Amino acid sequence: xxxxxxxxxxxxxxxxxxxxxxxxxxxxxxxxxxxxxxxxxxxxxxxxxxxxxxxxxxxxxxxxxxxxxxxxxxxxxxxxxxxxxxxxxxxxxxxxxxxxxxxxxxxxxxxxxxxxxxxxxxxxxxxxxxxxxxxxxxxxxxxxxxxxxxxxxxxxxxxxxxxxx
Amino acid sequence: xxxxxxxxxxxxxxxxxxxxxxxxxxxxxxxxxxxxxxxxxxxxxxxxxxxxxxxxxxxxxxxxxxxxxxxxxxxxxxxxxxxxxxxxxxxxxxxxxxxxxxxxxxxxxxxxxxxxxxxxxxxxxxxxxxxxxxxxxxxxxxxxxxxxxxxxxxxxxxxxxxxxxxxxxxxxxxxxxxxxxxxxxxxxxxxxxxxxxxxxxxxxxxxxxxxxxxxxxxxxxxxxxxxxxxxxxxxxxxxxxxxxxxxxxxxxxxxxxxxxxxxxxxxxxxxxxxxxxxxxxxxxxxxxxxxxxxxxxxxxxxxxxxxxxxxxxxxxxxxxxxxxxxxxxxxxxxxxxxxxxxxxxxxxxxxxxxxxxxxxxxxxxxxxxxxxxxxxxxxxxxxxxxxxxxxxxxxxxxxxxxxxxxxxxxxxxxxxxxxxxxxxxxxxxxxxxxxxxxxxxxxxxxxxxxxxxxxxxxxxxxxxxxxxxxxxxxxxxxxxxxxxxxxxxxxxxxxxxxxxxxxxxxxxxxxxxxxxxxxxxxxxxxxxxxxxxxxxxxxxxxxxxxxxxxxxxxxxxxxxxxxxxxxxxxxxxxxxxxxxxxxxxxxxxxx
Numbered sequence: 001x002x003x004x005x006x007x008x009x010x011x012x013x014x015x016x017x018x019x020x021x022x023x024x025x026x027x028x029x030x031x032x033x034x035x036x037x038x039x040x041x042x043x044x045x046x047x048x049x050x051x052x053x054x055x056x057x058x059x060x061x062x063x064x065x066x067x068x069x070x071x072x073x074x075x076x077x078x079x080x081x082x083x084x085x086x087x088x089x090x091x092x093x094x095x096x097x098x099x100x101x102x103x104x105x106x107x108x109x110x111x112x113x114x115x116x117x118x119x120x121x122x123x124x125x126x127x128x129x130x131x132x133x134x135x136x137x138x139x140x141x142x143x144x145x146x147x148x149x150x151x152x153x154x155x156x157x158x159x160x161x162x163x164x165x
Numbered sequence: 166x167x168x169x170x171x172x173x174x175x176x177x178x179x180x181x182x183x184x185x186x187x188x189x190x191x192x193x194x195x196x197x198x199x200x201x202x203x204x205x206x207x208x209x210x211x212x213x214x215x216x217x218x219x220x221x222x223x224x225x226x227x228x229x230x231x232x233x234x235x236x237x238x239x240x241x242x243x244x245x246x247x248x249x250x251x252x253x254x255x256x257x258x259x260x261x262x263x264x265x266x267x268x269x270x271x272x273x274x275x276x277x278x279x280x281x282x283x284x285x286x287x288x289x290x291x292x293x294x295x296x297x298x299x300x301x302x303x304x305x306x307x308x309x310x311x312x313x314x315x316x317x318x319x320x321x322x323x324x325x326x327x328x329x330x331x332x333x334x335x336x337x338x339x340x341x342x343x344x345x346x347x348x349x350x351x352x353x354x355x356x357x358x359x360x361x362x363x364x365x366x367x368x369x370x371x372x373x374x375x376x377x378x379x380x381x382x383x384x385x386x387x388x389x390x391x392x393x394x395x396x397x398x399x400x401x402x403x404x405x406x407x408x409x410x411x412x413x414x415x416x417x418x419x420x421x422x423x424x425x426x427x428x429x430x431x432x433x434x435x436x437x438x439x440x441x442x443x444x445x446x447x448x449x450x451x452x453x454x455x456x457x458x459x460x461x462x463x464x465x466x467x468x469x470x471x472x473x474x475x476x477x478x479x480x481x482x483x484x485x486x487x488x489x490x491x492x493x494x495x496x497x498x499x500x501x502x503x504x505x506x507x508x509x510x511x512x513x514x515x516x517x518x519x520x521x522x523x524x525x526x527x528x529x530x531x532x533x534x535x536x537x538x539x540x541x542x543x544x545x546x547x548x549x550x551x552x553x554x555x556x557x558x559x560x561x562x563x564x565x566x567x568x569x570x571x572x573x574x575x576x577x578x579x580x581x582x583x584x585x586x587x588x589x590x591x592x593x594x595x596x597x598x599x600x601x602x603x604x605x606x607x608x609x610x611x612x613x614x615x616x617x618x619x620x621x622x623x624x625x626x627x628x629x630x631x632x633x634x635x636x637x638x639x640x641x642x643x644x645x646x647x648x649x650x651x652x653x654x655x656x657x658x659x660x661x662x663x664x665x666x667x668x669x670x671x672x673x674x675x676x677x678x679x680x681x682x683x684x685x686x687x688x689x690x691x692x693x694x695x696x697x698x699x700x701x702x703x704x705x706x707x708x709x710x711x712x713x714x715x716x717x718x719x720x721x722x723x724x725x726x727x728x729x730x731x732x733x734x735x736x737x738x739x740x741x742x743x744x745x746x747x748x749x750x751x752x753x754x755x756x
Binding site: 070071072073074076077082085088089090095096097103105107108120121137141 | 284285286290318319394395396397398400401663664667671672673674
């Protein structure tokens with residue numbers, strides 16, 4: 001007894017079956033939307049500014065005396081996508097270890113934020129940067145030159161972490 | 166034979182053993198920092214405190230029973246340290262109960278009072294006993310609000326050992342090692358209480374040839390290797406069991422590899438060879454030649470230069486060259502640095518394929534290297550094996566290494582087939598090699614012999630091959646590849662670190678060079694087959710089976726047995742020495 005009772009005939013009432021009043025109603029809806037504030041924006045002229053909770057591309061915090069990162073490689077260990085490669089080296093500073101190489105493969109990164117969560121120094125944080133365009137695979141591997149961001153630009157995220165982490 | 170009960174498990178042990186030894190023999194690990202089976206007992210860390218007692222007896226001498234029929238135990242008034250308490254018949258030991266656990270928690274809290282929280286910058290992280298026990302036997306919380314003590318960091322105790330005073334938990338393993346094993350008693354505790362630290366005596370430095378072993382036995386990151394410092398995290402490396410090729414002792418080692426590059430070597434316990442140790446020289450020198458200055462593909466001489474060639478070109482060139490000479494004009498040089506398999510096939514190649522008696526190998530003797538501990542004067546790993554499988558001077562007609570230079574000068578030897586890397590480094594042969602019409606060399610690194618060669622066949626180092634070495638005590642030991650070549654993957658498979666396991670071609674951390682080199686026996690087989698030998702060995706194990714069938718000293722041996730017993734003595738494969746307990750200080754370390 002596989003009879004479908006949800007036919008148009010069953011669903012529609014008399015006025016709907018007349019068709020023309022419904023057309024008018026639809027046109028009315030369209031007309032009303034034209035006078036509302038648009039949901040879209042004129043990207044790239046108008047850009048969206050995410051809040052501190054947004055997980056954009058992971059970056060390294062750059063302080064006045066250099067990077068915070070001590071190259072412990074925990075981010076690299078915890079990364080489920082194996083996106084991060086760290087090579088440590090020795091310095092004469094008080095924190096005797098620093099990353100001589102820090103690379104994130106943005107093609108592997110899944111923006112999970114585990115690296116930020118595991119970091120003992122709060123040195124790697126998720127930024128607001130969501131614009132990632134590459135034309136080849138090599139460009140997608142970001143080195144220290146692209147990853148180090150001055151701490152002033154990361155205040156929103158650091159504040160968010162202090163409150164909610 | 167005293168019978169003891171550990172955690173309800175009845176154990177038969179021998180008199181005189183301590184609780185921790187009896188437990189280890191039976192696979193029970195009692196947490197400890199300062200105890201090490203290769204050192205004397207110091208008993209200062211208190212981590213191995215266990216609850217001990219004896220069954221209570223009634224007045225008539227019979228054992229008292231509780232309502233469940235079990236023994237009533239008279240527990241000791243205090244806990245005892247397992248490392249210094251000898252077992253006694255009937256002793257009952259509890260290593261996991263509430264009382265023991267309370268003591269372990271307390272000791273951990275005590276040790277962590279002044280220990281800095283700098284695991285992120287500490288090289289030991291990942292193979293640290295303190296970290297392991299913080300997970301397993303600690304509350305995971307600190308009640309200590311006061312300021313931590315500060316001590317000297319980055320103190321060079323010797324040329325290869327860096328000391329960090331804050332991380333030290335004063336177990337004294339390094340002091341005892343320097344006194345008892347390295348026989349260079351220069352380390353000592355200074356100061357008292359929580360200011361205690363380790364120093365060398367004034368005017369001395371800890372530069373013993375075995376000094377770097379303290380980096381391994383240090384249960385924390387207080388002593389680190391200056392050679393390795395910050396090179397890699399432990400969990401990023403794959404550790405492959407191997408044999409040190411630095412001298413004829415054949416110390417058992419682990420090869421630490423990341424991105425197809427060797428980063429460090431460390432000793433592996435073998436009570437019949439090197440116990441727990443290895444020498445600094447091997448740690449510092451026996452990996453660089455695998456990483457650097459390698460011959461990464463076969464080469465043939467065109468005019469005055471050597472150019473890269475395919476294996477087909479290079480081996481057929483070598484075969485064509487050999488065909489031009491009479492068998493008596495060809496000399497075959499084996500190698501004490503190559504495996505038994507390589508030398509066996511080379512000897513077979515010389516005797517059966519080329520049909521020459523001219524076969525020998527060069528010994529690399531350096532009397533200044535030997536000492537009365539592990540280091541020996543023979544700087545090759547397999548001199549015994551080479552002789553045993555047939556690479557030896559054929560009396561009286563064959564040419565030997567000692568009269569080779571003279572015979573080349575007389576033009577009675579015109580072609581040389583050399584398996585040993587660098588015979589030109591031997592001063593007596595340097596000039597003579599220029600007079601040869603044909604020089605075919607198996608080589609791993611660029612050197613003065615390859616410069617003179619007509620055909621250079623890229624061969625594997627000890628870290629890239631599967632095979633066996635025979636040490637000076639005639640112990641045959643198994644070697645497996647730690648570094649991948651174009652032809653061979655590593656055997657370990659899923660035991661490798663996730664970096665070595667999951668790298669894809671677009672990952673920069675997986676692009677370590679894979680060299681186009683082959684094992685010596687594979688090259689010999691290719692050339693022999695071009696000269697009509699018709700051999701069909703497909704892997705090293707095949708060759709080894711052939712050796713064990715044809716060479717009486719090797720009879721009964723197989724790769725499986727060699728791995729099971731960590732090596733077998735020549736001629737005694739039927740009665741192997743038991744492997745014993747393989748003590749590992751850091752057992753949570755990856756593989």
